[in-house]
Amino acid sequence: MLRVAVIGSGPSGCYTAQSLIQLDPEVRVDVLDRLPCPYGLVRYGVAPDHEKIKSLQGSLRTVLEHERVRFLGGVRVGGPGGLPVQHLRGLYHAVVYCVGAATDRRLGIPGEELPGSWSATEFVSWYSAHPDAADAGFLRGVRTAVVIGVGNVAVDVTRMLVRGAAELRPTDIPQAALDTLAASGLTEVHMVGRRGPAQARFTTKELRELGALPGTEVTVDEADLALDPADPGALPAGPRRNVEVLRAWAARPATTATRRIRLRFFLRPVELLEDGGRVGAVRFERTAPDASGGVTGTGRYEDVPAQLVLRSVGYRGVPLEGLPFDPASGTIPHQEGRVLRDGVPSPGEYVAGWIKRGPTGVIGTNRPCAKETVTTLLADAPALGRAKVPEDPVAALRAAGIQPVPWDGWLAIERAEAELGARLGRSVVKLADWDALLGAARVP
Numbered sequence: 180m181l182r183v184a185v186i187g188s189g190p191s192g193c194y195t196a197q198s199l200i201q202l203d204p205e206v207r208v209d210v211l212d213r214l215p216c217p218y219g220l221v222r223y224g225v226a227p228d229h230e231k232i233k234s235l236q237g238s239l240r241t242v243l244e245h246e247r248v249r250f251l252g253g254v255r256v257g258g259p260g261g262l263p264v265q266h267l268r269g270l271y272h273a274v275v276y277c278v279g280a281a282t283d284r285r286l287g288i289p290g291e292e293l294p295g296s297w298s299a300t301e302f303v304s305w306y307s308a309h310p311d312a313a314d315a316g317f318l319r320g321v322r323t324a325v326v327i328g329v330g331n332v333a334v335d336v337t338r339m340l341v342r343g344a345a346e347l348r349p350t351d352i353p354q355a356a357l358d359t360l361a362a363s364g365l366t367e368v369h370m371v372g373r374r375g376p377a378q379a380r381f382t383t384k385e386l387r388e389l390g391a392l393p394g395t396e397v398t399v400d401e402a403d404l405a406l407d408p409a410d411p412g413a414l415p416a417g418p419r420r421n422v423e424v425l426r427a428w429a430a431r432p433a434t435t436a437t438r439r440i441r442l443r444f445f446l447r448p449v450e451l452l453e454d455g456g457r458v459g460a461v462r463f464e465r466t467a468p469d470a471s472g473g474v475t476g477t478g479r480y481e482d483v484p485a486q487l488v489l490r491s492v493g494y495r496g497v498p499l500e501g502l503p504f505d506p507a508s509g510t511i512p513h514q515e516g517r518v519l520r521d522g523v524p525s526p527g528e529y530v531a532g533w534i535k536r537g538p539t540g541v542i543g544t545n546r547p548c549a550k551e552t553v554t555t556l557l558a559d560a561p562a563l564g565r566a567k568v569p570e571d572p573v574a575a576l577r578a579a580g581i582q583p584v585p586w587d588g589w590l591a592i593e594r595a596e597a598e599l600g601a602r603l604g605r606s607v608v609k610l611a612d613w614d615a616l617l618g619a620a621r622v623p
């Protein structure tokens with residue numbers, strides 16, 4: 180009987196566990212996560228107002244509650260204080276790394292580190308109650324924000340910036356973030372793409388949602404749309420629908436809404452400008468479309484004043500000590516999911532999800548990705564199964580000074596979040612710090 184560790188309990192980890200139990204009638208799977216809470220980016224990345232996507236937790240839960248699957252939270256693999264990869268490898272017949280892309284891409288321009296300039300992932304972590312996220316005073320004194328990038332994360336943070344208390348209160352957003360967003364004096368968000376509307380990465384459903392926010396007007400410059408030479412009829416369905424939505428918005432008359440989202444295109448960030456020790460504006464260079472979907476600089480510049488800048492230019496994988504890493508793609512090199520060490524397949528070590536294929540695709544993309552990896556793993560199983568591994572790795576984890584949080588601990592956190600919500604007159608409200616989470620998890 181094969182014993183497999185899956186590292187990470189986000190969608191890719193859960194789908195990997197699911198494929199394993201579906202394709203092997205005997206396998207036992209431990210799903211390890213460094214947090215005491217499961218679900219990865221479904222809990223800590225999907226925006227609180229996207230309740231339908233969040234409800235996916237229900238199907239991921241079914242996997243983690245399967246009789247041959249065990250959730251072990253609070254187990255860090257690699258890094259300071261973490262269980263070394265080599266040690267972990269000796270505890271299981273196979274290990275599948277589903278650790279996602281834990282950091283953000285950089286712009287690499289002057290001023291990026293100024294106070295008031297944050298990665299979108301830092302902002303998302305804060306409103307999602309990630310226990311490592313700090314309240315950085317994101318909205319203090321902010322009237323105008325610039326969001327750099329036009330992907331779905333940019334849409335999420337733009338929408339969250341303008342959402343009112345009435346819309347956020349029914350969600351599980353932590354109370355401090357709700358209070359801060361509700362009291363914010365922000366009136367304008369510029370969401371800015373370096374290429375044209377036809378090259379934007381957001382999906383039409385997410386784009387349309389921006390146009391339906393109460394008390395908020397969305398504007399698009401006709402000039403940006405006219406600049407794009409693409410014939411909408413010749414575009415693939417997604418970009419074509421995006422361009423249609425943007426054209427309809429550009430044609431709408433102005434309203435008296437109190438908040439405004441300005442969608443801008445063909446502006447490439449070149450510098451963040453300082454004002455009084457913090458960010459005061461973003462300097463953009465105007466770009467022009469080339470014939471192949473890219474852009475070239477025009478040598479003309481535009482400064483957009485902003486007291487908050489959210490850089491939403493994509494996630495990036497981080498290296499895990501003891502495993503190979505390709506810095507160019509931010510992924511672990513692999514062949515059909517099997518980790519490659521110096522180009523040579525390493526049976527017993529596998530990858531799935533964003534650390535395998537890079538930070539793209541929707542949650543469902545992880546299903547076929549996980550299945551490919553599990554098929555590869557099971558092809559190696561006859562040889563892997565011959566290794567001697569401990570009957571129960573938890574004893575070895577404890578001996579290494581790690582106290583895993585079991586599924587019951589997570590259920591106790593869920594109860595504590597429901598109780599907190601009831602005390603605040605809301606539904607479930609997330610616990611936002613390590614002490615609260617671990618305190619709740621240890622309740623008998």
Ligand code: NAP
Pocket residue numbers: 285286327328329330331332333335372373374378379380381385447448491492493494538539540541
């Ligand atoms: P993304 O889709 O890759 O978008 C990144 C954006 O940043 C693009 O507009 C890109 O422009 C821009 N960019 C990159 N480097 C830049 C630079 N140096 N200067 C200016 N702009 C730059 O990434 P994401 O928004 O982080 O999303 C990650 C994945 O999660 C995506 O697959 C997304 O669909 C998914 N997601 C889905 C949802 C949902 O379904 N509701 C919500 C959140 C995230 P270029 O195109 O020109 O490179």
